[in-house]
Amino acid sequence: MKIAIVGTGYVGLVTGTCFAELGVDVTCVDTDASKIERLRSGIIPIYEPNLELLVEKNHKAGRLHFTTSLEEALPEVEIVFSAVGTPPDEDGSADLRYVLQVARTIGRNMERYVLVVTKSTVPVGTAAKVRAAIREEQDKRGVQVPFDVASNPEFLKEGNAIEDFMRPDRVVVGTDSERARDLMTKLYKPLLLNNFRVMFMDIPSAEMTKYAANAMLATRISFINDVANLCQAVGADVNMVRKGIGADSRIGNKFLYPGCGYGGSCFPKDIKALIRSAQENGCRMEVLEAVERVNERQKGILFEKLARHFGGIPNLRGKRVALWGLAFKPGTDDMREAPSLVLIPQLLEAGAEVVAYDPVATDEARRRLGGAVAYAADAYGAVLDADALVLLTEWKEFRLPNWEVVGRAMRDRVVVDGRNIFDRNELRALGFTYYGIGVL
């Protein structure tokens, strides 16, 4: 089977590489020529565990190709996946410019049947717009080449993308033709041989499923962050409460970790887009409006804790603050909407000095923040002469540090644990002042 994937970002590159790994002949297309050039020489543009090896292996095996030309790839393939970006527009709605660009290129160039599958996260009604754009381009050419559209939203998590793709909880496919359904069944069959978890549904429901899933997950996070802050105020321990409620199988224990707010390329933009889409359709997503507000507030909580500890914002002037972690979560160099991007400007504004360490996101941080922040070569280097240490990203290498060494290196033993990963009793026994999220 031959397919093309348009857009070689997180989703496109992972999807293309994983299908190639299953024996499909995949052409990855991107308009970014330098990205394609680097991919051809084995350099992948993102940090994603194991991805580089898989790209190299399948590229060498001749199953994974890279090109800037969708026009050239089109005659060869039965299915085109569109996995281009859908960034937020000024009003929060999803910007469909790239999705429709791809549709128009297909309409302008197709000579035989193709199934056009949208993998990007798009609002309900996008498949209809894609279909209309292809038809319009065909009309301009005076041709009527048959095609189908389908929706196949992606649920992978950055940092665990290959595993999520290869072993999905479910695959959601929205179709409205038998031919499209057969093609998608054929493609996904090898991935889910023994447990065929493809859920076929109508296209609008598939489009909505993606937003509703992210909205539900973000709601759990804001909910537990709210509970955590109340726990702190009334003297309860959110870690105990989280376990207590998570043991109820109706609630479950996943995605209930309090922290310094959710970030990343998906939750913030998708929540905004769903709120906006509701407004455009005469509805209101009141729960999600609150989810967003809680998350904005939560991203400021680490700064509040530091300011309170030092007796007010003016006292942060001249303080040296060490940060462990810059990425929005472990396993990635992605800093989009990361809590670190809220805390760092607050600290700099207050006149504090910031020294940061992240195992993989330092280059990305330099690109975004320039010379405003100093970068240490390792976790211990970051805490040298620091007045406080703030944990922002729960990378595994931060979980069991040698606190004796950390304590000796620091000027003042203050730890703000933005992800509740440290043992507060151990730290306090060693003379640290410890602040967590929703724990005393």
Ligand SMILES: NC(=O)c1ccc[n+]([C@@H]2O[C@H](COP(=O)([O-])OP(=O)(O)OC[C@H]3O[C@@H](n4cnc5c(N)ncnc54)[C@H](O)[C@@H]3O)[C@@H](O)[C@H]2O)c1
């Ligand atoms: N990142 C994730 O974890 C994730 C997970 C699930 C779904 N999604 C959704 O998938 C979509 C893609 O996300 P991403 O993070 O992979 O985006 P990304 O920004 O990393 O990559 C998008 C790529 O598309 C390319 N592109 C744009 N217009 C093009 C065109 N006309 N032709 C060819 N290439 C073009 C860009 O150059 C870029 O390389 C978004 O809708 C996102 O919401 C993302």
Ligand SMILES: O=c1ccn([C@@H]2O[C@H](COP(=O)(O)OP(=O)(O)O[C@H]3O[C@H](CO)[C@@H](O)[C@H](O)[C@H]3O)[C@@H](O)[C@H]2O)c(=O)[nH]1
């Ligand atoms: O209990 C939790 C779980 C996550 N987070 C935070 O939530 C954000 C998002 O984390 P995660 O969902 O693991 O990462 P993403 O890669 O953004 O993945 C989400 O967004 C993708 C893009 O739509 C979807 O495909 C995934 O299913 C969905 O989990 C991060 O800042 C995490 O720190 C918490 O604060 N508490």
